[in-house]
Amino acid sequence: MTKEYKPNADFTPWGPFVPANFKNEPITTTDIIIAAVVWAITLINVLWAAYSCYQQARSSRSPLRSVYVWLIYLELLANVVMGLECFLHILKIIRPSFFFYMSILFCWCIQVQLLLQIIINRIRIIVTDRRRSKMIMIGTAAIVTAINVSVFCIWIPARLQINKRYELINNVWDRIEKVIYLIIDASLNWYFLKVVKENLINNGLQKYNKLLRFNQRIIAVSLLMDVMIIAAMSIPNSFVYIQFHPLAYTVKLNIEMAMANLIKRIAISSSRKTGNAALAEEFASDDLSTSGAKSSGHTRKHTRRSSLIELSSNVFATKSFHDPQGRTVSFAPTGNQIKVTQDLYVRSEPNPEYARRDMDGPMGMGELKAGQGTVIKSKSMDDITEGGESVKSEYGQGKGDSDDEQALVIQGGSKGWGRLKG
Structure with missing residues (x-):
């Protein structure tokens, strides 16, 4: 199990910025087994996420103009590309190179940015203060972008083995930025729970109790995915650890899409009970995007103007x-x-x-x-x-x-x- 996998394979690095003293990380049979199991679980979640993405895009009036639809599809694509590249690298099919490391890091940046924006999009559906929600969106994007830039400056030189200093800094900063991301993720979900409880449930909208209970349970699973990534950093082979990223982010994507479906079902069922057919129709065909271009404004206006207003008689x-x-x-x-x-x-x-x-x-x-x-x-x-x-x-x-x-x-x-x- 500790034997090197394909010791005679041509696995030499290529391309620019690769030093002459570059050494490949040893890949054992155990690494292959772990990576194969993780990739198999990732593929199962990818299929589930792909079906959910298709269902939500199909329910959208203008899928190509919906920011939410683009977010979920790009997040899923980044997970698949990153997981496939890492697995082929562990199988010694893709050789080390500057371009390979750049593509891995680029996919990781997309994963982090888009998933947080999907969470913020969920918050903006519920929150009443539009200015505050916009500031949360901009502030989160700025903080995560700064982290991404720092990782580009540290992680790639460390992967290319430019010098030992970069490798030591990367070992410390890699864990720090994962903890920062965990704190941001937990803070956004906590704020969502706070808004649901204060603005909706405390004001008499008891229908959102189901959403609150579901979110409290599912947040624990989402945060455990971040903890799993931090724990996987102890694996000797760094690319086996990277293989956990697509799994964690695909599970988190499925959680966010399940949350969006729950919000839609609550809105539709409550609107039908109260007779507000227009609101039910709005949620039934909407894409739950709050930050996209309002290209379907004429359609929405027509839907509202043709709504049925039921009186008490x-x-x-x-x-x-x-x-x-x-x-x-x-x-x-x-x-x-x-x-x-x-x-x-x-x-x-x-x-x-x-x-x-x-x-x-x-x-x-x-x-x-x-x-x-x-x-x-x-x-x-x-x-x-x-x-x-x-x-x-x-x-x-x-x-x-x-x-x-x-x-x-x-x-x-x-x-x-x-x-x-x-």
């Missing part, structure tokens, strides 16, 4: 929607309200008191003979609301006359008032 409700011409129609009748009106017929009859004379009616209708009826078309209330028309008579309205008066003031052939029949 079971009979009355108000529905706002748009007709095909883009006009807004409000107060559409629902429940037991009148939806359809019946056609009314106005007929004129001969009046013996007056002589018959040929003249046009006051509305320009012409002569109405006995027995001849004029149909006044009426529209149903559905036609009015769907077509965007107002409730007006088919004929023009005279000055000072109401609709009912105008329907009756139609002179017959004998200068008599028309009689309204059912």
Whole structure:
């Protein structure tokens, strides 16, 4: 088990900045077994994460414009690339080089930055102070960027074995920056719990108790992944230790996506119970991104404007929607309200008191003979609301006359008032 793996393999370093006295780290059969087991577990979590990423991207209205979707996919890609490169290096397929070390470190920087931003995105969904959440996002990115720059300046010279001083500094600083990252991760999750408890649960939104309990349990697992990375630094082969990074960050990514799904389910179920269908629709098709470009603003605005607002009465409700011409129609009748009106017929009859004379009616209708009826078309209330028309008579309205008066003031052939029949 302590024998060197493939001792005769061509595993010499290549490329620039490699000193002549460079020595490869010994790779034993035990290292291969540990790395293979860790990589197998990582692949299982990668498949799970890939399915979750696909589901969340599919539920997004604009996946290509969603910052959250880009974050989870890039995080997953960085984990896969880093894990595969390390495993091939341990198998002595990829030889040591400056480019290899740069690619490993670049993937690690993406892992750290994006995962913290995913956590902050979750916080910004709940927090009410938008300015404070933005400062948290910027401050975290600045601190982690400074750590990444320092690691570039120390880790690569130590890997290339430039001198012993870099190697000693790297052994100390590598552990320090992992502890700093653990503290940042724990602080962000603690702040999320604090916001949920103070702003939501204490204000009467008991539906978030489930989210709080789930987050309290899952945070312990997420922080254990950081502790696992720190503990793995004691493994003699440094690249076997690096193999734990993709596993830890993939598990943490799965935790964050599970948290996002839980927030969405709570919002949808609560909105449906309270009758707020618009909010349920918003969360059902949203990507839970709070920092992306608002490219789908028109769609969201239309969704809100077409929302169903349920009142306390079971009979009355108000529905706002748009007709095909883009006009807004409000107060559409629902429940037991009148939806359809019946056609009314106005007929004129001969009046013996007056002589018959040929003249046009006051509305320009012409002569109405006995027995001849004029149909006044009426529209149903559905036609009015769907077509965007107002409730007006088919004929023009005279000055000072109401609709009912105008329907009756139609002179017959004998200068008599028309009689309204059912």
